[in-house]
Amino acid sequence: MADQDMLTPGNGSGDPAAGPQAATLAQYIKDLSIENPNAPQVFQWTDQPRVDVQFNINVDRVSDDVHEVVIKLEVSARSDSGVQFMIELSYAGLFGLRNFPEEALGPFLLIEAPRLLFPFARQIISEATQNAGFPPLLLDGIDFGAAYLAQLQQQAQESQTNGDGSEGASEPATPPEGSDQA
Numbered sequence: 001m002a003d004q005d006m007l008t009p010g011n012g013s014g015d016p017a018a019g020p021q022a023a024t025l026a027q028y029i030k031d032l033s034i035e036n037p038n039a040p041q042v043f044q045w046t047d048q049p050r051v052d053v054q055f056n057i058n059v060d061r062v063s064d065d066v067h068e069v070v071i072k073l074e075v076s077a078r079s080d081s082g083v084q085f086m087i088e089l090s091y092a093g094l095f096g097l098r099n100f101p102e103e104a105l106g107p108f109l110l111i112e113a114p115r116l117l118f119p120f121a122r123q124i125i126s127e128a129t130q131n132a133g134f135p136p137l138l139l140d141g142i143d144f145g146a147a148y149l150a151q152l153q154q155q156a157q158e159s160q161t162n163g164d165g166s167e168g169a170s171e172p173a174t175p176p177e178g179s180d181q182a
Contacts, residue, residue, distance in 0.1 A: 021098040022108060027120060030070060030090040036132045038082050043133060049077035049084045053139060057147075059109045067095050067105075069113040071121050075129075075137065087128050091121040110151075111144045118142060 036042065058070040070092040077084040095113050097105070122139045129137040 018099060020100045020104065021096075022100070022112075023096040024116060025066065025094040025096050027091070027093045027117060029124065030092045031088065032090075032124070032128070033086075033088040034128050034132055035086040036084075037086075038084065039133065042082070042084050045079060045081045045084070047079040047081055049079045051075065051077050051137065055142060057110055057114050057144075062094065065096055065098055067097060067109055067113075069093050069095060069109055069117065071114050071117050073121055073125060073139075075125055075139070077134070077137075085129065085132050085134060087125060087132075089121055089124055089128070091117055091124065093117045107148065110148045114142075114144045118144075 052075070054074040056072045058072065060068045060070075062068050070090050073087070073089045073091070075085075075087045075089075077086075093113060093116065095109070097108065100108065118141070126136040126138055129135070
């Protein structure tokens with residue numbers, strides 16, 4: 001049995017190296033800023049804070065087969081008494097991609113890669129709030145697929161409004177180099 005498995009690698013459909021391949025090469029914090037501007041008074045406030053979370057995704061091509069995906073999270077907690085804390089985190093990953101069809105790059109880099117990075121960014125935010133003297137903040141999950149589809153719809157509407165007649169506005173495309181994606 002073991003000999004048979006070695007003779008037919010993959011699912012028997014041919015050379016497995018010919019198909020699309022993706023690998024996470026590295027993950028790292030690019031930038032982290034924590035502000036607790038009203039300490040120590042903030043620890044005596046009794047009003048419940050309103051937490052606001054904003055995110056952007058930035059994609060850059062590092063080389064032919066390597067892309068950097070950066071999730072930028074901006075988290076703030078404010079109450080009627082003032083700002084409790086503000087956190088800005090840029091968490092990045094390097095992804096190696098081989099044999100990817102052009103139409104699959106956008107969905108992978110703007111949906112799957114951020115989905116892989118987010119749990120680690122969430123943990124960093126949780127620890128940062130705790131290290132600032134607050135209870136750990138556990139962010140809710142982000143539906144990167146819905147955000148990507150909303151962006152495509154917005155781009156399609158803008159191209160129709162501008163009347164530029166550009167093709168592929170409704171097709172997932174490779175993200176522009178260095179542009180913010182949300």
